[in-house]
Amino acid sequence: MASGTDKSAEPAMVQESAFQRFLRATELDTRLLGMVGALVLIWIGFHLAGIWRTGNGIFLSPRNLWILLVQTSSIAVMTTGMVMIIVMRHIDLSVGSLLGVIAVIMGYAQVYVLGPWLGVGHPAIWILTVLIGLGAGALLGAFHGYLIAYAGIPSFIVTLGGLIVWRGAAWAVIRGETVAPMDERFELLGGGPFYASIGATASWVLGVIICVVIVLAIRSGRQSRQKFNFPLRPIWAENFLGVVGCLLTLGTVWLVNSYYFPPKLANDYAEANNIPIPEGGLMIPHGFAIPVLIAAAAGIIMTFVAVRTRFGRYIYAIGGNPEAAELAGINTKRITLLMFSIMGVLAAVSACISSARLNAASNALGQFDELYVIAATVIGGTSLAGGVGTIYGAILGALVMQSLQSGMTLLNFDSAYKDMAVGSVLVFAVWLDQLYRRRTN
Amino acid sequence: MSTTMTAHTSPTIQAFSEGRKPLAEMRDISIAFGGIKAVDHASLELYEGEVVALLGHNGAGKSTLIKILSGAYQRDNGEIFINGEKATIDNPRDAKRYGIETIYQTLALADNVDAAANLFLGRELRTKWGTLDDVAMEAATREVMGRLNPNFRRFKEPVKKLSGGQRQSVAIARAIHFNANILIMDEPTAALGPQETQQVADLTLELKKQGIGIFLISHDIHDVFDLADRVAVMKNGRIVGTARVGDVTKDEVLGMIILGKCPPGAIPGPGALAS
Ligand SMILES: Nc1ncnc2c1ncn2[C@@H]1O[C@H](COP(=O)(O)OP(=O)(O)O)[C@@H](O)[C@H]1O
Ligand SMILES: [Mg+2]
Numbered sequence: 173m174a175s176g177t178d179k180s181a182e183p184a185m186v187q188e189s190a191f192q193r194f195l196r197a198t199e200l201d202t203r204l205l206g207m208v209g210a211l212v213l214i215w216i217g218f219h220l221a222g223i224w225r226t227g228n229g230i231f232l233s234p235r236n237l238w239i240l241l242v243q244t245s246s247i248a249v250m251t252t253g254m255v256m257i258i259v260m261r262h263i264d265l266s267v268g269s270l271l272g273v274i275a276v277i278m279g280y281a282q283v284y285v286l287g288p289w290l291g292v293g294h295p296a297i298w299i300l301t302v303l304i305g306l307g308a309g310a311l312l313g314a315f316h317g318y319l320i321a322y323a324g325i326p327s328f329i330v331t332l333g334g335l336i337v338w339r340g341a342a343w344a345v346i347r348g349e350t351v352a353p354m355d356e357r358f359e360l361l362g363g364g365p366f367y368a369s370i371g372a373t374a375s376w377v378l379g380v381i382i383c384v385v386i387v388l389a390i391r392s393g394r395q396s397r398q399k400f401n402f403p404l405r406p407i408w409a410e411n412f413l414g415v416v417g418c419l420l421t422l423g424t425v426w427l428v429n430s431y432y433f434p435p436k437l438a439n440d441y442a443e444a445n446n447i448p449i450p451e452g453g454l455m456i457p458h459g460f461a462i463p464v465l466i467a468a469a470a471g472i473i474m475t476f477v478a479v480r481t482r483f484g485r486y487i488y489a490i491g492g493n494p495e496a497a498e499l500a501g502i503n504t505k506r507i508t509l510l511m512f513s514i515m516g517v518l519a520a521v522s523a524c525i526s527s528a529r530l531n532a533a534s535n536a537l538g539q540f541d542e543l544y545v546i547a548a549t550v551i552g553g554t555s556l557a558g559g560v561g562t563i564y565g566a567i568l569g570a571l572v573m574q575s576l577q578s579g580m581t582l583l584n585f586d587s588a589y590k591d592m593a594v595g596s597v598l599v600f601a602v603w604l605d606q607l608y609r610r611r612t613n
Numbered sequence: 614m615s616t617t618m619t620a621h622t623s624p625t626i627q628a629f630s631e632g633r634k635p636l637a638e639m640r641d642i643s644i645a646f647g648g649i650k651a652v653d654h655a656s657l658e659l660y661e662g663e664v665v666a667l668l669g670h671n672g673a674g675k676s677t678l679i680k681i682l683s684g685a686y687q688r689d690n691g692e693i694f695i696n697g698e699k700a701t702i703d704n705p706r707d708a709k710r711y712g713i714e715t716i717y718q719t720l721a722l723a724d725n726v727d728a729a730a731n732l733f734l735g736r737e738l739r740t741k742w743g744t745l746d747d748v749a750m751e752a753a754t755r756e757v758m759g760r761l762n763p764n765f766r767r768f769k770e771p772v773k774k775l776s777g778g779q780r781q782s783v784a785i786a787r788a789i790h791f792n793a794n795i796l797i798m799d800e801p802t803a804a805l806g807p808q809e810t811q812q813v814a815d816l817t818l819e820l821k822k823q824g825i826g827i828f829l830i831s832h833d834i835h836d837v838f839d840l841a842d843r844v845a846v847m848k849n850g851r852i853v854g855t856a857r858v859g860d861v862t863k864d865e866v867l868g869m870i871i872l873g874k875c876p877p878g879a880i881p882g883p884g885a886l887a888s
Contacts, residue, residue, distance in 0.1 A: 492725035500735035559725035
């Protein structure tokens with residue numbers, strides 16, 4: 173094991189600072205560190221501003237951070253696909269409208285079709301609804317992909333058209349009505365009612381499982397590199413990554429478990445489940461909210477697709493050099509169609525989250541989401557020139573944007589000023605990113 | 614008139630091949646881009662273990678002709694035979710299936726991914742779960758690159774960060790790793806220094822010894838004259854002529870390139886200056 177340390181000495185650089193050595197050994201991306209730093213600064217800044225304005229900071233309270241995560245979920249899910257679309261040198265302006273039309277289709281299906289047919293409250297309703305939504309997303313996305321890949325219409329135009337068409341279609345499906353309420357179980361997907369989270373025990377179990385996976389992944393990565401006698405990371409760097417990964421995971425679990433049911437709801441819940449109420453009130457932790465888990469799952473699955481599958485490799489290769497990808501024998505048209513179809517599915521997932529959270533479907537749902545999704549993706553380091561971008565970066569970008577919005581809401585900013593601030597941050601972030609890239613290249 | 618003379622004074626291609634079937638034969642190939650006849654009724658064949666240098670000025674149509682063989686372009690006219698049988702090459706995948714590998718003049722690398730990802734692009738190794746086997750691909754890449762460019766260490770970096778020579782060796786590694794029967798090298802030494810150029814020359818001879826047929830494209834006769842068994846010269850999309858290297862002098866080949874004048878030692882093509 174100790175021999176790994178020597179092998180990591182690939183090209184010997186002269187005069188490396190301790191920090192540079194640390195970065196090289198851990199193979200951490202400096203952009204990632206920068207974004208995490210920016211996020212922490214934003215959080216602390218809003219917390220301090222809260223203390224200054226009102227006397228008590230609430231931004232860094234478990235309740236606020238828990239809500240922040242829930243509010244980020246819908247956008248975060250869509251950024252995981254938008255990264256790959258933009259990496260492939262395309263754009264999808266239609267995701268907000270897709271979300272709207274799919275939400276309306278799902279609302280219509282459960283309220284006017286599945287409810288009357290199966291009986292309101294039937295346990296299959298939410299499953300069928302979700303399947304209908306995902307199917308619609310896959311089809312609509314594939315349709316966009318077909319027009320882009322096979323008919324050769326630029327994605328900007330196809331999805332700009334989609335932005336307008338699907339918003340109109342959302343209105344047409346329900347003639348501008350609002351469909352409500354959603355099926356009870358479906359509603360849980362939005363984290364809406366307070367029980368739409370998995371509770372303390374399950375959250376800890378999940379946290380521990382993730383920690384085990386992190387450790388196993390680091391070990392198996394090291395072993396396979398050892399098998400081929402490749403240079404290894406120094407053992408301290410591996411340990412560092414493992415420890416930080418586990419601490420972050422468990423810290424998040426602790427955070428979501430520190431947000432308790434409000435007293436009245438806790439009492440209702442206790443009564444409904446025949447739990448005796450102890451003195452001082454019942455403390456029921458929320459644990460992870462279901463939409464947050466959905467977003468995390470989307471992030472993990474899409475990261476897996478991006479870095480571990482041929483499909484993902486081809487997306488990046490197409491973004492790097494479309495002609496080279498074609499000459500390498502990659503069927504770039506099929507990949508394009510498939511990617512837009514996946515984007516449609518992700519918009520459908522977000523449609524589930526958004527309409528469940530609102531407990532209603534209206535044709536205005538998801539309006540302007542395409543802008544937030546693209547902004548989050550770009551803030552997260554995805555280059556509009558294509559070829560470069562990470563999914564974790566985009567999710568962090570979504571978190572940054574939502575933090576700004578929530579923080580300003582807590583400080584009672586008018587929404588007009590919020591919009592102005594968020595827009596400026598987008599431009600500022602991209603400018604910073606370009607400075608950074610110019611320096612590192 | 615020059616045709617009959619040639620037949621008397623020089624061994625023809627039939628004599629060279631001694632009745633062997635060509636590995637690859639392009640017959641009467643034409644392609645036009647919006648009115649420009651980039652390749653105009655060109656025919657060319659390649660035998661086992663043979664190096665054919667395809668020469669001509671910039672814009673003569675060399676790259677376009679071989680891109681038709683490698684499936685990058687679809688011809689307007691003509692036929693391709695591989696091992697004597699008519700071949701259907703509609704895209705790069707088809708060409709690779711026939712064992713045709715190509716080092717493109719532009720290198721055709723995806724700049725944003727690393728050497729291993731480029732080497733295996735379109736033919737990735739996978740684990741038993743169907744996921745990318747990056748470690749195995751890196752191992753294979755280290756092995757091939759070790760032969761071509763022993764000092765190469767930058768396996769983890771996107772190829773955009775590599776030097777011109779290193780990028781060129783990645784493109785060469787990709788072409789030789791998959792057991793090609795027919796290798797097309799379009800100006801492979803354009804970005805290389807003298808030492809690396811010599812390495813490519815050695816590699817060419819080694820591959821030739823293994824029986825691989827090689828098209829070596831260049832606009833500079835000095836790069837290829839000593840390596841080639843035959844030269845073929847193009848001008849304005851047409852073949853001026855082909856010749857065994859022993860039957861023509863460098864000056865005569867220069868005359869073919871510059872003037873389109875076919876010397877007695879060569880077999881004239883449709884592009885030969887009428888005399
Ligand atoms: N994709 C293309 N579109 C339009 N014209 C092309 C294309 N490829 C090549 N040509 C034209 O065909 C001619 C031959 O080019 P090329 O085969 O690249 O020459 P060479 O490789 O001999 O330098 C040139 O006039 C070039 O401009
Ligand atoms: Mg050329």
